[in-house]
Every structure is written in structure tokens, then in C-alpha cells.
Amino acid sequence: LNDSLPLDRQNVRGRSDADRFDDSALVRAARAGDRAAFGQLYDRYGRMVQGILLARVPLGEVDDLVQDVFLRALPRLHTLRELDRFGGWLATIARNCACDYHRNSVPEVELNADLAEKADRQLVAGRAPDPEAASILAVIRSLPEAYCETLLLRLVEGMTGPEIAARTGLTPGSVRVNLHRGMQLLRGKLVLTGSVTHENATTPDSLGKPNTLGEK
Amino acid sequence: MSDDYLWDGSGKPDPEVEKLESVLGRLRLERPAPVFPAAEAMGAHSTRFSVRWLRPGMVAAFAVVLIAAGLGLLWRWQTDVASGWDVTSVTGVPRVGKQSVGSEGGRLGLGQALETDGNSSAEIRIEEIGKIQVDPDTRLRVLSSPSGGSRLALERGTIHARIWALPGIFVVDTPSARAVDLGCAYTLHVDDSGDGLIRTTMGWVGFKLGDREAFIPAGAACVTRAKNGPRTPYFEDAPEGLRTALTKMDLPTSTEDERNTALRTLLAESRPRDALTLWHLLSRVEEPKRGAVFDRLASLVPPPTGVTREGILRLDRGMLDRWWDALDLGNIWLWRHWERSWSEHEQGQK
Numbered sequence: 001l002n003d004s005l006p007l008d009r010q011n012v013r014g015r016s017d018a019d020r021f022d023d024s025a026l027v028r029a030a031r032a033g034d035r036a037a038f039g040q041l042y043d044r045y046g047r048m049v050q051g052i053l054l055a056r057v058p059l060g061e062v063d064d065l066v067q068d069v070f071l072r073a074l075p076r077l078h079t080l081r082e083l084d085r086f087g088g089w090l091a092t093i094a095r096n097c098a099c100d101y102h103r104n105s106v107p108e109v110e111l112n113a114d115l116a117e118k119a120d121r122q123l124v125a126g127r128a129p130d131p132e133a134a135s136i137l138a139v140i141r142s143l144p145e146a147y148c149e150t151l152l153l154r155l156v157e158g159m160t161g162p163e164i165a166a167r168t169g170l171t172p173g174s175v176r177v178n179l180h181r182g183m184q185l186l187r188g189k190l191v192l193t194g195s196v197t198h199e200n201a202t203t204p205d206s207l208g209k210p211n212t213l214g215e216k
Numbered sequence: 217m218s219d220d221y222l223w224d225g226s227g228k229p230d231p232e233v234e235k236l237e238s239v240l241g242r243l244r245l246e247r248p249a250p251v252f253p254a255a256e257a258m259g260a261h262s263t264r265f266s267v268r269w270l271r272p273g274m275v276a277a278f279a280v281v282l283i284a285a286g287l288g289l290l291w292r293w294q295t296d297v298a299s300g301w302d303v304t305s306v307t308g309v310p311r312v313g314k315q316s317v318g319s320e321g322g323r324l325g326l327g328q329a330l331e332t333d334g335n336s337s338a339e340i341r342i343e344e345i346g347k348i349q350v351d352p353d354t355r356l357r358v359l360s361s362p363s364g365g366s367r368l369a370l371e372r373g374t375i376h377a378r379i380w381a382l383p384g385i386f387v388v389d390t391p392s393a394r395a396v397d398l399g400c401a402y403t404l405h406v407d408d409s410g411d412g413l414i415r416t417t418m419g420w421v422g423f424k425l426g427d428r429e430a431f432i433p434a435g436a437a438c439v440t441r442a443k444n445g446p447r448t449p450y451f452e453d454a455p456e457g458l459r460t461a462l463t464k465m466d467l468p469t470s471t472e473d474e475r476n477t478a479l480r481t482l483l484a485e486s487r488p489r490d491a492l493t494l495w496h497l498l499s500r501v502e503e504p505k506r507g508a509v510f511d512r513l514a515s516l517v518p519p520p521t522g523v524t525r526e527g528i529l530r531l532d533r534g535m536l537d538r539w540w541d542a543l544d545l546g547n548i549w550l551w552r553h554w555e556r557s558w559s560e561h562e563q564g565q566k
Contacts, residue, residue: 047244050244054243059243076382079382081553081556082549082553085549085553088547088549088550092382092383092547092550093382095399095419096380096382096399096400099380099400099418099419100380103378103380132239133239133240133242133243136236136239136240137240137243146544152240154222155233155236155237155240155241156240156241156243156244157244158237158241158244160223160224160225161222161223161224162223162224169547169549170541170544170547171520171538171541171542173518173520173521173542174520174541174542174543174544176219176223177517177542177544178544179219179222179223180219180222183219183222183233186236187232
């Protein structure tokens, strides 16, 4: 498989990011019943699924839901028509799984942001005493969904921008914009909460300010 | 400061990004891949079949299983046709055909219509698909059974759909457009004239009549006109001036001057978020006006690499699709995938 090549050799051969992250052969093998191949897909896409879920469900639920997503995907692999779209397809299943989680677990009561943050703090504390991570996670979750998801994939999962684009099916341009604007917003919010001070910090209002006609 | 480090870890490290990576990286789960069941056991098609299984006893057993499975499928098909979807009354007494639906619930069969009057409302639930709340004064007909594609026709009234099936599975026809669920939840209304309104609350929905398409993400709405299809979607928090201008542009009674004025207002008032509206306008305005829409949209959301002004002005679908993806409102591939599957499905039925 191409991904088994060292990264520097792949670049020397001039392959695009999309080619480097093409897992069609693995998907084909998994679809034919190869469990090891599906395990490899889990290794490659598990972080993406976790990041997507982390943006939407309590931290303590993420671990199990990651596996649920893959268990949902496995019997449906034969419905995937374009094998190179596996990442985008899996990302949709993960988002739907998060929807289902909320539908099934809190049908009547909306979990407000304060409660969610408190719950996350407790859950993080249960795994490893880390209130700092819980606080920052809560701030990221308050950002618009597209920024939140992309930032979590970058900052929690350690994925690079090109990798996020290739894995999720988003365009590199939009991932870069999400990272840039999301980080600006995050800096602004962290300054407000006293977590950091930064000259590049901005506020949601200044980002959303409309341009005038013809302005580039 | 350059964002190269944020982008791909190259360039001069950004100390704040490094700190965030360090703190948040502790949340990363490192659980190894579990042992998954074999795909065959989960229902995928296996190509591994050996003649050693073809012993006489096995053949007989296999035949019995096949016959049982065939009978089961036949029974399921008959059950689908006969009993269909589960319906429960929420208020009042909804009707399925001439039958009243009481508190104990009822079934909505293929071809049948669920009708609520001014005092009744109902709920339809399909375990694998989702839940549909049916408001008063609504008429909803089943066009295919739950096992056959989940297609309904909303003839009038209002439904609230919350769908957890995969995108593209749940489809609602209206007199003015076909609504295709591409995400989670939406409200669809059709008035007596056949005009409609869709409001998406989660995920996104595709709206289509002929070649005219509209994509409505969460927080957005779109009007449809009977026999003319979807108009231009807009975010419900869009500036009042933009929404008024959009209505003016869509009105068949507006003069050319009024439309031009409305377009100038709309372009001037649009925010980055209103790229949704501008992207749709590209294929809705006449060619001479398309350049102004392109310029405004490009100033708000730069076109991705390879998407050119010339290509957009001639409505190159590939370029339009790539620009849509750059808006991050939904992956266009899901829609194209559904379109292709649906087209094949409809051709197969002819």
C-alpha cells in the first residue's frame, strides 16, 4: 500500500495529498471481509472520528462511540460506491452517530453549555486530573461547528491541515480558513477567559464584519 | 504571524499553538483497534465460496434455508404493503383513508394518505429511518414502503422530520420540489397553492425540481413555488435588507429596475455567512449580472484553487461544486451521490 511508504519518499515522487491519503485498496479489502484491513482503517481514521465526536458529545462517551461508528460503517461498506470517499462517508456516519446519541440520551432536556462544561470537567478529571484541558475544550466547543471540529482535529488529534482535508473530504482551502479563523476566535476567547494573552486575538464580531461591495 | 505551523507544523512554531497541542493532546484517546467481526458476518457480500460445501446434505439444507428466506421476504413485502408505517395520534383523531387513528395507533400503508384536521396531529416513526411529526391540517401520502426507499408526498400542511438514517434515504415530494434529507432535522410546509417553505434545524437538506437545486443548511430556509421549484435559500438571521431584496428579486411582478436595485442591495448587505445565498444566486441571475455576484462572493469566500471567474460565469458545475464545498455547509458529494443513485433507481422502475 502507498501509505506504507515513508512520507519523504512519497513527496519526492510528487504525489498529491489526496494520493498520499488514498485508502481505496484498504477499503476494498475490508469490504471483501478482511478484518485486518478494517483494523487498519480504524487506525488511520480513528482520530478523525474521535475529533468529530469530541466536538459534539461528552468526553466520557467519545471512546465507546468511536467504536460504534466503525461498527455501523462495517456492514454498510458495500453501499460505498466511490472507495476514495471513505473518509467523508465515515465522517457523516460519525456526525449522525452524535445526533443519535443526543436523541437517545437527552430527549427532553437540552444540555446547556454550563452543564456540558461542568460534565466535561468531571469526566476529564475522572480520566486524568486536567482541568486546564477541560476548560480549553469547553471554549473550543463554543466556537462555530466548522471551526470547532477542525481545531479539535488539529490540536487534540494532532492531524495536519492537509491530512484533515484528505481524511474528511473537505477542501484544503476551507480547512485552512477554518483553522485560521477558528484559531483567531479561540485566541480571542482565551484572552477573555484569561488563559492566554495574544496580539492576534480577535472577537467573533470583528471576524463576522461584512465587507463592502467590491472589497477584496 | 504566519499560520504555516498551524496548517502543517512547518515554519516557525507558534508558542500558543504548541501549548494548546500539548494540553489538548492529553485528551487524545489511544485505544487500539478492537477486534471487529468479519464483514461477512455483518451482512456484506462474500466472494469466498468453496465447492466443498456442496455436499448433498448441505445442498438440501441450503435449499430449505433459501425457500424460508424467500417466504420471509414475501411475507415482509406483503406486511409492508398491508401495514406500512407506524402512526400514532398526538392530538385529536387523525385519519388514514377512512380509518381513524386512535390512541392505540395505526398503520399507514403504501399508497395511503394520513390526514389531520384543524384539531388533530400525529407522529410517524420508523425505527431505522427517523420520526416525523405531522401538524394539524396536513395531508401526507406514502409513495414507498420503509424498506423501499422511504418516500413520502406532502400534499399540504406541515411536517417536522428528524431523520437518523444515512443521508439520501428519506425523501419527501411536494408540489413544488423534492426534499432530500442530507442530515438530521427540518420542517417542511406546503400551502394550499402548492408553494412551500423549508427550514432546516440540523444537518442540511437538498431541494430539487428538474435541474433547479437548492441546499439548505441548519439555520437556513428556502421558499419553493409550485411548478417553479426552490427559490434562493437564506440564513434566517440574515439582515432584513437582504431578505427583503431577495423576496423582491423572486417576485414575478417585479420590474427589471426593481430587480437590479434589489440585487445591488443584496450584494451590499451580505455577510460572509450569506455566501450561501450568493452561491445559489450565481445560477439564478442572468449572465450579465453574474459577474457582480461572483465578485461579491469571491470577496467573502475566495474561490478554491482551480475555480475561475470564467468557469463560474459559464456555470461550470464542477467549479460550482468545489466552491460550494469551500463554504463548509455540507459536502456536495453526498448530493451528487444521491442524485446518481436516484436517477438509476427511477430508470430501473421505468
